[in-house]
Amino acid sequence: MKYKVIGAANVLGHAPDETFDADLSDAQEARLIARGSIEVVGEESSAAGGSSGFTFQTSGTAGATDDDNNNTGEEAGEGTYST
Amino acid sequence: MKFVLKDAFIEVDGTDLSNHASTVTIGQPADEVEVTGFGGEFREFAQGLKDGTITAAFFQDFAAGSVHSVLGPLHASGDTFTLKIRPTSAVVGTTNPQWDMTARLFDYSPLSGGVGEASTTDVSFRNADQSGIVESTS
Numbered sequence: 001m002k003y004k005v006i007g008a009a010n011v012l013g014h015a016p017d018e019t020f021d022a023d024l025s026d027a028q029e030a031r032l033i034a035r036g037s038i039e040v041v042g043e044e045s046s047a048a049g050g051s052s053g054f055t056f057q058t059s060g061t062a063g064a065t066d067d068d069n070n071n072t073g074e075e076a077g078e079g080t081y082s083t
Numbered sequence: 084m085k086f087v088l089k090d091a092f093i094e095v096d097g098t099d100l101s102n103h104a105s106t107v108t109i110g111q112p113a114d115e116v117e118v119t120g121f122g123g124e125f126r127e128f129a130q131g132l133k134d135g136t137i138t139a140a141f142f143q144d145f146a147a148g149s150v151h152s153v154l155g156p157l158h159a160s161g162d163t164f165t166l167k168i169r170p171t172s173a174v175v176g177t178t179n180p181q182w183d184m185t186a187r188l189f190d191y192s193p194l195s196g197g198v199g200e201a202s203t204t205d206v207s208f209r210n211a212d213q214s215g216i217v218e219s220t221s
Contacts, residue, residue: 007148010099028097028164031156036147037098 007037090171096164106140135210143202158191163211187211
């Protein structure tokens, strides 16, 4: 989860107005929010992990032909996609 | 080099209360268990169960995210929380070790002082799990 320090004191090494990613326990998150130290500003940033969306991979061998027309990437540059 | 306390770091349940603290003491007493047997002239003692107590004095502050908002609910709920103490606010290192303790707060005085004096609160954090006070240098 992404948090922002909104109180006057540093929280977990982060200064006021700083945002940070942390995996807090439910109890500690509730206490920090209740005392006015932090607020939730979003889900964990993408750099911190997780995957979603579309990937496209290319494979194949130069000069190969797709004899069975199944688009399984024998030909150079031919791609397969997954979501 | 002899060390003078000027910049101790005290984090209570994730909140840095260093600039409101004026004293801190880390105590790790162990029971003295007598194991004296016959045949000798002196008593012998073994180390028994250890205890972990960290005491601190804070200047009271009722602002959001400050002393009272941290200590009051911890005392009221009896929840365990993490204490982090360092000699200075610099990063943890061999010359700046950190002591961590999972703690509970059993007593809390939200208001104390005379007319014209700063209101202070002396707290005693007690060990709350089998890890005790753990020292780290990285």
